[in-house]
Structures are given as structure tokens and as C-alpha cells.
Amino acid sequence: MPHDDDLNRAAWERCNHLVQSWLINSVSDSIAQTIVFCDTALEVWLDLKERFFKIDRIRIANMRSSINNLKQGAKSVLDYFTEMKSLWEKLSSHRPIPNCSCIHPCRCVASRVAKTLMNEDQIVQFLTGLNDQFLVHGYPNVNKPSPHANTACQEDSENGAMSSSGSGASASSPSAGFSQ
Ligand SMILES: [Zn+2]
Structure with a gap:
């Protein structure tokens, strides 16, 4: 003062x-x-x-466990994705990724790397909770470059994997977006 x-x-x-x-x-x-x-x-x-x-710490821990426990179950892929995305958004509003504070131009790629890692975690989490019928080889290939989670879900939808009560035949390649 x-x-x-x-x-x-x-x-x-x-x-x-x-x-x-x-x-x-x-x-x-x-x-x-x-x-x-x-x-x-x-x-x-x-x-x-x-x-x-x-x-806030307790709330963050609770959100993490809700995310970990969220499964597709009887929900459609889209509903499941929407629910998970809203949990991610809630979590990142409580614990945002730190922004790079380098003087312009940025030399460290810390925040970019952190975002990529978070995105990968989200994709794996999303796929882990998907019903088995959507996984082709039991587990998605996450070693290759991953698209954004949004794109992943969109591609699932376009592949006709929208309904959880589908025959399973439509889930020919839900991981297509992850293994290009
Ligand atoms: Zn930086």
C-alpha cells in the first residue's frame, strides 16, 4: 500500500x-x-x-477419482465423452496447466509438452472407459501421435459407433484416429 x-x-x-x-x-x-x-x-x-x-485439494482428488471411475456403461459414446469432457474441464479450471512465462519468444516447450501429455492421458482414459466392443485389439495404440480427444470422439461417431447398444460390427475401428 x-x-x-x-x-x-x-x-x-x-x-x-x-x-x-x-x-x-x-x-x-x-x-x-x-x-x-x-x-x-x-x-x-x-x-x-x-x-x-x-x-479445493479434496475436490480435485474427488474429481480425479470420478474421472478414473467413469465408464461408458449404458451411455452412448457421445454422452460418455460429453460427461468425461465436462469433468476434465472442471478439473483443469481448478488445476490449470501452468502457462509458459518465457520472455517472447518461448524457448522452453514446457507448456506445450504438458498439454500434449495431458491430452494423451485424456485419450487413454477415455478409451479405457469405453465398452469392450469398441476396442479392436484389446487396447488402443497410444505410442503413435495422437489426435485431439475431440477428434477421436468425432471419428468414433463417424464410424457409426454412436450407440452403445450397437451390434459391435460398427465398431470396426474406433482406434483409427489413434493409430494413423
Ligand atoms: Zn517457455
Whole structure:
């Protein structure tokens, strides 16, 4: 916080007030009542962080286990994919992949590699939960370059593998997208 006689003080106070009201307006009334007397946005932030960090860890662990336990079962491939994708999105909103902080241009490929690995994990997870009829050789070939999970699902759909109650004949090559 700048000193009282600092020229930036007024601007700082405006910003602080703005951020503080964003924070207060983003939480429920009962939580807002407990942070409304904090002096700065930073204090509010640290207070909330301390309170919710542990809860968030538990939530992340729960999301991971939901993802691991999700199976296609009686769902169509599309419904199964949609459900899994929404879990992935929830998980990555709680634990996003860190962004590269290299000064432009990026020399490390860390975030690109992390995204590729995450994408591969997602594809394997998706295929693992698919009903057996969609797996040709028992397990997908994941050593070759993988397309995006979206593409994988789309190709499944185009191959006519949309229905979980299909005869199985239509599931000729669900892993086609993974083994080009
Ligand atoms: Zn970088």
C-alpha cells in the first residue's frame, strides 16, 4: 500500500476498492459477511485462499477419482465423452496447466509438452472407459501421435459407433484416429 502522501495512493485505493468488491460479490452472503471488514483486497484474497485451499485439494482428488471411475456403461459414446469432457474441464479450471512465462519468444516447450501429455492421458482414459466392443485389439495404440480427444470422439461417431447398444460390427475401428 503506497504512503498517504504518495501520488499513486488515490489510484491504488480505487483499484483496491474495485478488486475488493469483485471478490466480495463473487462469494455467498455468509462468506461475504466475514471478509467485508478486511482492509485490502490482498487480505481478502489471502483469507479466502487459506480457507478454501484445503477444500479445493479434496475436490480435485474427488474429481480425479470420478474421472478414473467413469465408464461408458449404458451411455452412448457421445454422452460418455460429453460427461468425461465436462469433468476434465472442471478439473483443469481448478488445476490449470501452468502457462509458459518465457520472455517472447518461448524457448522452453514446457507448456506445450504438458498439454500434449495431458491430452494423451485424456485419450487413454477415455478409451479405457469405453465398452469392450469398441476396442479392436484389446487396447488402443497410444505410442503413435495422437489426435485431439475431440477428434477421436468425432471419428468414433463417424464410424457409426454412436450407440452403445450397437451390434459391435460398427465398431470396426474406433482406434483409427489413434493409430494413423
Ligand atoms: Zn517457455
